[in-house]
Amino acid sequence: MDDLATGKVIAVNGPIVKATGLRGIGMFDVAEVGSDRLMGEVIRLDKDVTIIQVYEDNTGMRPGDEVISHCRPLSVLLGPGLIGNIYDGIQRPLVGLCEMCGSYIRKGITISPLAVDRKWEFQPLADAGTEVRGGSLIGEVRESPLVLHRVLLPPGVSGTLTGIAPAGQYTIEEEVFTLDTGSGTYSGKLASYWPVRRPRPAGTRKKPSIPLITGQRIIDTFFPIARGGTAAIPGGFGTGKTMTQHALAKWCNADIIVYIGCGERGNEMTEVLTDFPRLIDERNGRPLIERTVMIANTSNMPVPAREVSIYTGVTIAEYYRDMGYGVAVMADSTSRWAEALRELASRLGDMPAEEGFPPYLGTRLAEFYERAGRVETLSGREGDITIIGAVSPPGGDFSEPVTQNTSRFVRCFWALDKTLADARHYPSISWIDSYTEYLSDIGQWWENLDNEWLSIRNELMNILVEDHRLQQVVKLVGSDALPPSEQYVLFCAETIKNVFLQQNSFDPHDKFCSPEKQLKLLHTLVCLYRRGLELVQAGLSVKDIAGLEVVSEIVRLKSEISNREIEKIDAYTLRLEQGLAALKIPTTGE
């Protein structure tokens, strides 16, 4: 089955190489090209000519160079040791590359993605003689203090377990179990390969009914996402896409984070690398790096490897989903991935559709986002993958092809707003242009915490929508011309923005806001609105209410009260009620 095909290069056009003579090679098979044996992937076959995209810088490659292929598809190595690691788009470990060839990424270097000499404490959990199939639990390895790595039989393999190693220390290359598959013997190790472009199979899909708690108030309360859901974060440059992605990767309650830096800045990945080992997760007291896998193919690294990086990332995510974990995939940015697709399509001479993008852009995006979902895994556990993709529309114009195609396939759309970012209102998610389709799916979860959640959320949302409408009027006539009740709506909307929507991801208390704290703040705000509106309708001026000392104090509650002492917020709400009640309503009739 391990066929070796050899051929010769006949033409080189950037990373696209044509070769002849490769008999038996298939689409998306890996080929090694030239004297440096640079890794490439077959992307088109035309009679005897094979077109290969090379994943590394191929300067100096010439017609006549040798090409060899084992006729195997591009795959990633899955096993213990992924957590805490950082890879390039084709799963070469960046730490290993750095040790081997210094600060710059040189070409033609192959290193195993997982440490081959590291020993893992293996705990067998199956007995010899049992019938096993793809997804069956074989044993366990403690991969990091946060992640118990379940060793499962890879999908597509089944048979009788003929032998299993006793508990002890094993490397990823040692045999830990054997299987009689009926047609031969299968040798099982801690790690196995899986082709990146083929989704790993799972059982039935489940309704996404549990919210992914991100600790970001505007997301959790106003535009929630379910575990197993999909979301896009479109925004022009400088609107805080990466900051939002970082905040989500840091504080969301997924078990595993796969962070894909796809065609973005080198320093941003360095920031993740310096921050995550230091930042401690409040929920378990462990550094964030212990649940994170990183893929970094920065903007100056070879473009074809950028194209494949999101598949590498999502395949790793599926591997952990199969163990029964909740995985969140951050893809920053899918636009750069689409541009890589465009660049390669253009070199192949494909007929372009919109703005030079190939016509299959939509199909590829759909396939990618479809790998998200909450499923029953082959082993009967429950696992999920949430995909959150950043989109970088040129000129911040959401009508461009990548944003438009993405919005067809995601169910959550967090539109970033330039005006908010300019005023340094972060996260700069617009409450007017964003939407979520998960509200009805996950509503019950919140209602179990507090049965008023949905009504308060909708009431505050209405204030914001009303404020947006009134602002158009204010632009023309000024706010003083509005009736007092409408002025009060403006005042409340401003307070909601400052108290609730704006959130400082570097403030120790404010960076993560627990659902319970969000509820407390919602109650404070709705109290201000409901009680205050009654008073304004009875003749009190907005200034009287705005002038209350407690009103200016609630702006600072988010950063002064931690998630552990949220009862203190009740005291402010009480003071607010008392303060409002004590205001004297002017006698009517003047």
Next chain:
Amino acid sequence: MSAEIEYTTISGISGPLLFIDGVRGVGYGDIVEIRDSSGQIRTGQTLEVDEQRAVVQVYEGTSGLSVHGTRAVFVGKPMEIPVDRDMLGRVFDGLGRPIDGAPQVITDRVMNVNGMPINPWAREYPRDFIQTGISAIDGMNTLIRGQKLPIFSGSGMPHNRIAAQIARQAKILTAGEEFTVIFAAMGVNFDVARFFIDSLEESGVLTHSAMFLSLADSPSIERLVTPRIALTLAEYLAFEEGMHVLVILTDITNYCEALRELSSSRGEIPSRKGYPGYLYSDLATLYERAGRLKGCGGSITQIPILTMPSDDISHPVPDLTGYITEGQIVLERQLFNKGIYPPIAGLPSLSRLMKDGIGEGRTRQDHGHVAAQLFASYAKVKRIRELAAIVGEEELSELDKIYLKFGAAFEDVFLRQAYDEDRSIEQTLEIGWRVLSLLPGEELYRLTRDELQRYYLA
């Protein structure tokens, strides 16, 4: 060796491209020496090669080249330049050849001009504050050592003066180190180059800076290689000699136009405004060469300058630049017309690395909050000005009028400063507090109670 063969089989010339037939053993990216009928030598690079022919871009342009009598030799390696400390204090053309009358630098250290991508793991996250002495930058859009922070300008605006002022005044607070300046001009006129030479000379840094000039009258294709040569020298000085290098690249828009020209003569499918689809990746191979490396003392800080055609920030060049660089300094026509120097726009300017380079122990504890408050309050000023334009200032509320007063003071006192005025970060923050104090204390919700108590001027 293929390097020996001289080809005379030129089959076509189109724009900057030369098509050579019947080549053997030519590698993608190989350098070509082209000798025209008069014996003059030009340099080219192989863009595409198959069994029959090679496509070569000629850096000096193809004017005067003929399909007959032109000879080409493939050198068999990518473009390289010699690098050495002695290149400081010198002036070179766009291809790295001396034009100051002094001889070629003698060294055996040569480097590939295309560089190699830096492994993100090997990067050191930049966090050293550079004091530029300009309040709008230090206070609100801090420059960090190892950052790439472009200036988005428009024609006629003083981007060159700002870059020169930064080059002259930049200093690190913790140490007395000085910058080495490397200047790369792409398609700008000689006056601009002259201005930089003069201002670097005045401040006495010319003797340890290097200039690469590909001026407006040089072939446009040469501009594609000029910034790469400058950055290669910068990498050598920063990461092998441990120096702190400030690289000024001007004007990126001209660079992008040369790339568009090349792309269109190759018949590639264009994306926006005729620019090639790989403009982003191509720009990234320049900008991403800024930074710091673990275990190296040096750093490369980049200030690319670009003029936005008709001041349009959504034009592909500023747009794609903004997606790669770590922020941007945007110049605003309105401020410029008001006579405010430097006309740095308050809101769209941004420094992404600011958050980790400021605060306690670096600048001052309140720095971050002061900047956030200035941004938030100035954003409100902009809204109120729009309203005032319609209803008139008289109709505004008392608070709105105070905001307008704050807005005027912000532009006139905080932003405005002289070309030779070098403000310390303390002075900048002090001025910041002075203008913020025009606003009532309860409006300053981005500042903590302690900070208000300590710095607010009642």
